[in-house]
Amino acid sequence: MTPLHFETLYQPEWDELEAQVKAVLGGKARRAKAADPVRGERVALLYRRACEHLALARARAYPRYLLDRLDRLTADAHQVIYQRSEFGLARLKRAASVDFPRAVRAHAAYVWMSAALFVVPTLLVGWLVYQRPDLILSVVDTQTAAQFEQMYSDSADSIGSLRTSDDDWQMFGYYIWNNISIAFQCFAAGIFGGVGSMFYLVFNGVMGGAVAGYLTERGLGSTFYSFVVTHAAFELTAIVLSGGVGLRLGHSLISPGRRSRLQSLVVAARECTVILYGVTVMLLIAAAIEAFWSSSRWLPLTAKYSVAALCWLAVFAYLTFQGRRAD
């Protein structure tokens, strides 16, 4: 069979498939306007035929333009036929109620490791700076230290002094940008054998500990802790979780087991993605609390601490118990 004969013989089938694929890819409006309604079984049949034709055309070394046309046709149809849809409320609901907490428990070892990397430096540096406040200058410069002190002091510019709602909104935006980026960084850097995650976890732990120790020593503890304790339930947990995912990625590269390193990385990444979804949502919640609740100073301390306790309990209960009975 000559190429021209082949082309004229099967051209109508290819045209039909092309039209149907275009109609599917073109969205609703296009589908409604299409001359032929899209029929799934017909598309599948035409697709299999086109695959056969492509194989034949390659084996017979038909001209490039024919191969290219069949290449493109089969590639487009392949996308239409095998595409997965991952959206949908049912999936989201399942991710929130089962998949996320379950994935966290499945990676408990990494999460605890990450928590240790974050909490131990925090406590250690916090205690050191509490004992010797001048040590804070080895972490931040004089100006920044003064800024922290002023932020949590009782003066007019302090955080949580009667701020207008406009300022609340501004801080909300700033927290989203800053905090979520920190958490994402803790995760992403983990791909370098986990070292990057360790670095960011320890780094953020040291910074947090230094500030906390310094402010406590200055007697501003109550302002500071009442400010951070509520949103920390979500924010610190989220940072620890994303650090844990980073450690998992790094570990999958260092110790791939029976897979190739690349496969191992891909599998680890796939299993962890749902945790990153959860982390993102937790950080959004944290930002909202930080901007609108934590900073409002007119609230009595007892109210703040009780709500904070509830938040911590809720987060831990959710991660520990949610979704255990599914399936």
Add this chain to the structure above:
Amino acid sequence: MLDSVVAAETPEGIMLEMRPAGISARCCAFVIDWLIRLAILWVAAIVAGVLGGIGAAFWFVLIFALEWFYPVVFELGRAGATPGKRTMGLKVVMDNGLPVTPAASFLRNLLRGADFLPFGFGAAIVSMMVRGDNKRLGDLAASTLVVHLPRPAAKATLDMVTPLAPAYALPARDQSALIALAARAPTLTLERLEELAALAAPVQGTQPRPADEVARRVLGVAQWLLGRRA
């Protein structure tokens, strides 16, 4: 084949050929996207300045969204590419040629944070140079691929040449070589065409003929092989 082609096998047993995009194309795409983001932020800053506190919140959220989710939104769209990539004729797909999934797109763009290290996308550049399929770290973990959109090859339209039966039966490889030569003929200079046709001279007969005659007859054989008859 000199091209860097990555093939993915489909369940139907055919190989989908994809051409991974190189560093230069992807850098250009990145710069275009970066300029677009900059322009959006600039316009937003003007609007935010008018709105005050809420405007500032909106602006920070916008920085965050553009930094991490600008590519995700566009990659999950119909084009499968950010405006920059689309301008450069690129597209993000899964390893197996399917459209990129939300999870993969989210992951590959989060790992931009690692690709950026130690500075100026150093990790990404090293990874892309080392690997034949030009994947950066994010692509490795998410098993995605940035490919060139296929460009259709020119169809051989040499209708003015009379088809001519080859002097002897040609194996499939030679047939396709002759047809490919015919497809390229319009883009070649006359001298180069005659030079190339001289290499295939035996297929049009053994009599000595002038070079332009040989070229025309070789192209005639190509027409005949395509299936045209006088």
